[in-house]
Amino acid sequence: MLAPKFMLNPYWVMMGIILILTPITCWVFTLGKKEERTPLNKIGKLIHANRYYFHLLGYVAIIWWKAVTDYLNEPIKIDTGHWTDTVYSIEGDLTLWIQQAFENEFLTAILNFHYLFIYLFLIYITTVYYAYVGERDLTDKVTLNYLLIYAVAVPYYLFFNVEVTSSWIPGMKALLYHDGWYTGFYASRDPLDNAVPSLHIAIPFGMLLLNWLHFHAKGQRVRDWKHWPYHLFIVANTVLFAFTILYLGIHWFIDIPLGMAIGAIGALFIHHIHPRLRNDHGKMFRGVTRKKVFRHVLIEGIVALILLSLILGMINVQKASIDERVSFQLGPGDSTFEIIQPLDHNQGFSSEIFNLDEGRNLEIIVIQLEGSISAMQSGEINWTDLSESAGGATTIAPGDSVTIELEDSMVWHLIVMHNPQTNDDGILKVKILNDYNQDLMVFAILLALPSLWMTSFVIHRLVRLKANNMSLIESQPSHSWNNGKEAE
Incomplete structure (x- = not known):
């Protein structure tokens, strides 16, 4: 009996392996520390006593949150544009050099898995x-x-779109995205314009910083922790992630420090609110007064409004420059694709594709995602096979454009672009304007508000700690500050 199709995608295969490895990992990292292990017959009590069932809800919430973010991303992109050209003007071809210097099939296979x-x-x-x-x-x-x-x-993903390096740097291979088994999975889950910041850096860096904050707030060192080897395991993989995201044609160098910054904001927010969540210093709202609430709302609201104003300003800049906008760059013989997400019933969709070059033809095809997978191997698109399976390509003359319309609901499509010229060094520039017939900007802004508040909270918290002559990593609620101006 064949397994259900969804069970064969990379995510479920990886999760199956992780499920098998979970007890093995726990056993390996507690070798010589048997007293640290929780007996199997007490796991149920542990989950109930510490309310770990809420943690499962957290994982469900993030799956929903990401799905909503991805759903909003494409329809608003006609207004938000992208900032890839700005990043490229700073970095140039640095990531291309990394890829070309180290590329080999074995390393690619290992890092795709990693x-x-x-x-x-x-x-x-x-x-x-x-x-x-x-x-x-x-x-x-x-x-x-x-x-x-x-x-x-x-908000960075929704309003500061940056294309992955393999969609912009001529000659850069999409070693992850154009690779058979992975292609369908990533194309339906990754908009390919969420390059900044990198969560592959932000999340493990957040873990490391949380470990450091947790122990240093107690006056202890992380290296004295019994589980220091697991901490080092996270460190090693974070360093490897930094290389992987550059090598595979995904992220830019700037994504690494920006990912660390996002991880730091999240870690500081968690570190400072956790004592209230666990009631380590009395009831959750102990010490909360109208005066304090008003001050928080006022100061953090002002900071959040400033951040929101910056976002709206960025949107206006992109709207004003829509005529000069370049969506993709193709070197000689390069191919890449734009993802069209599934449509709601009777929604309708149109895309205008511009060949911005003055002397080179652009070839395109529109194909359902599933029909494209076999033509994507080893970081490259087999244009001949793909165009044949799609019934031929459409040629867009220099300076010309074509408009395509789709009505298929619940089906992923790709607009695949190809530069047929192979005998010159020129770069063919393409502009794509997608119209999903949806006005979702207000919903996107609402979804960004939690981020703006968390950032504002961290800034306000650090300022308050500084004003009270306290350590910036002090996590006690303000009502328990013995010598501070905010103590009860």
């Missing part, structure tokens, strides 16, 4: 491992880390 598997591994097993060894607070924190760091990143 990119998805270890990312999921760290997200899920870290929570289980910390719970298994009795680290209740860290279990809470790494679970919140996944949920809230993604929430912090939402």
Whole structure:
């Protein structure tokens, strides 16, 4: 009997492996520390006593949150545009040099697996491992880390779109996205314009920072922790992620420090609110007064409004430059694609594709995602096979454009572009304007508000700690500050 089709995609295969490896991982990292292990017959009591069932709800919430973010991303992109040209003007071809210097099939296969598997591994097993060894607070924190760091990143993904390097740098191979088995999975789950910041950096960096904050707030060192080897395991994989995301044609160099910044905001927010969530210093709302609430709303509201104004300003800049906007760059013989997400019933969709070059033809095809997978192998698109399976390509003359319309609901499509010239070094520039017949900007802004508030909260919190001559990593609620101006 064949397994259901959805069970054969990379996500479920990886999750199946992770499920098998979970008890093995917990056992390996507690070798010589048997007293740290939770007996199997007490796991149920542990889950109930520490309310770990809420952690599962957190993982469900992030799946929903990401789905909503991705749903909003494409329809608003006609207004939000992207900032890839700005990033490219700073970095140039640095990531291309990394890829060309190290590229080989074995390394590509290993890093493709690492990119998805270890990312999921760290997200899920870290929570289980910390719970298994009795680290209740860290279990809470790494679970919140996944949920809230993604929430912090939402406005960057919605309003600061940056294409992946393989969609912009001529000659850069999409070693992850154009690779058979992975193609269908990523094309239906990754808009390919969420390059900044990198959550493959932000989330593990957030874990590391939370570990550091947790122990330093107690006057202890992380390296003295019994589970220091697991901490080093996260460090090693975070470093490898930094190389992987550059090599595979996904992220830019700037995504690494920006990912660390997002991870730091999330980690600081979690570190400072956790004592209230666990009631370690009295009831959750102890010390909360009208005066304090008003001050928080006023100051953090002002900071959030400033951040929102910056977002709206960025949108206006993109709207004003829509005529000069370039969506993709294709080097000689290059191919890439634009993803068209499934449509609602009777929604309708149109896309205008412009060949911005003055002397080169552009070839395009529109094809359902499933029909394209066999032509994508080893980081490249087999244009001949793909165009034949699509019944031929449409040629767009220099300076010309074509409009395509789709009505198929619940089907993923690709607009695949190809530069047929192979005997010159020129770059063919393409502009694509997609109209999903939906006005979702208000919903996108609402989805970004939690991020703006969390960022504002962290800024306000650090300022208050500084004003009260306290350590910036002090996590006690303000009502318990003994010598501070805000103590009761």
